[in-house]
Amino acid sequence: MRRRRCTSVRPQYQTDTESESDPDSTEETMRCISCQEDYGARDAGTCKECYEEANETEEELKREIEDLKAKVAFLKFWSPIDPHHHHSSRSHPPCFSDIVLVASEDATGGSAVPVPAHKAVLVSRSPVFRAMLENEMEESLSGTIKIGDVSYDALRAFVNYLYTAEACLDEHMACELLVLAEKYQVKHLKAYCEKFLVSKLNWDNSVMNYAFAHQHNAKHMLDAALSLITDNMDKLTKREEYMELVEKDPRLVVEIYEAYLSKQDNTAAHKDPS
């Protein structure tokens, strides 16, 4: 985590030569406790006490992180479907599951493998599941929740996340999970997917992701994609996705231009504060 940046401190001989033409040339250089380089008043950082205090603070923060990690490990639920877990529902039937989720990707979907879960977990993770199950709706009585428009793998990953707060993401999986997280109001998972997708954002997928973020109301992703697009307006209109978007949902294209305009105004305002 800690990057070595001290190597960029100018070497001693330079400091000396500079010191010649330097008002405070009498200055005594001091040795940095951390990087062991000499430094002059110009590069002065902290006194010894503040250095030691900062070290203490860092140690305290690291201890807090260890405690929190232990807490997470304790609270993590052993998922009834986690393949890595030695108590996976397959190898070890009794997981006391009282409900199953079924991915119905297509209308038929009868063949889909059910994913075992616990009402108590679903209820504590998702207000949508809570309303569904506590109000004894059909799903609660039948013991089966149908989840539409989702692959079996995504559903497994979704349920697994509800138990462990962990998911192994690629861009496709992140999109599928974000849709589920939005639908069932699992904020923590939505933020997790959004963060991942923003990190994968580039010019080639920006328009597609902009539309996706809009559709599933992913604010951070939307802003990130929008600023990337408005930085490359000259190239925008040539893109296929752009033309498709004009066809499919021109309002979104309008919003791009509006964002571009206000950005120009801001830049102008900066350049000429009068």
Next chain:
Amino acid sequence: MRRRRCTSVRPQYQTDTESESDPDSTEETMRCISCQEDYGARDAGTCKECYEEANETEEELKREIEDLKAKVAFLKFWSPIDPHHHHSSRSHPPCFSDIVLVASEDATGGSAVPVPAHKAVLVSRSPVFRAMLENEMEESLSGTIKIGDVSYDALRAFVNYLYTAEACLDEHMACELLVLAEKYQVKHLKAYCEKFLVSKLNWDNSVMNYAFAHQHNAKHMLDAALSLITDNMDKLTKREEYMELVEKDPRLVVEIYEAYLSKQDNTAAHKDPS
């Protein structure tokens, strides 16, 4: 968290007066970025770059802490008995509980109020409950687990901890929970109680806590109590608890004397390394 210690840096005029009788009196003092005090070579800490790097590290650690706290908040289960939770089992029946725990403090104990829980939670938090429930023993079939030698309040706090990793401790509660944590092998709770009890350790409760730690195999607490006792051997034999312990469990008293002896040897070895 960050204690202000820079105020202890000697005031400027002192530094000056000292500088008089100082070999490197020509030295230019520098200003600490953090505490804004001037300092000389003697108190040199870090250069600017290392100071900035340390700040970045601190920010990164704080971000990590925020992420972990959010993860804990997500993973925390809404306890079926947490009185603060708006979905408390009392105010809102359907918690999908599939088992109850009963505190049987005395032989009769029939009157005790059952504490609702979920097999899936008990199994994921305690290897003892796992063996008990997965092997379909009596408790699993009857749907009732009798917990001996524990108060109703302690049992509630115990179950609540299994769901939330939180407990409100006083010394008595910490002892009751430590006993349960040891009995059902809930390591995280045991460490939590031990840490609390060590923080409350003092000369008056040291002998009692030493015996308690011994009985329930709380290593950290044992060591802390033992070193406190061996630091006050002169006062030990006058204590009532000491005489009681000699009666009840002389082996423990022997261990105190053995610890005292080896401590003396170490001190001697330090004083005279020959």
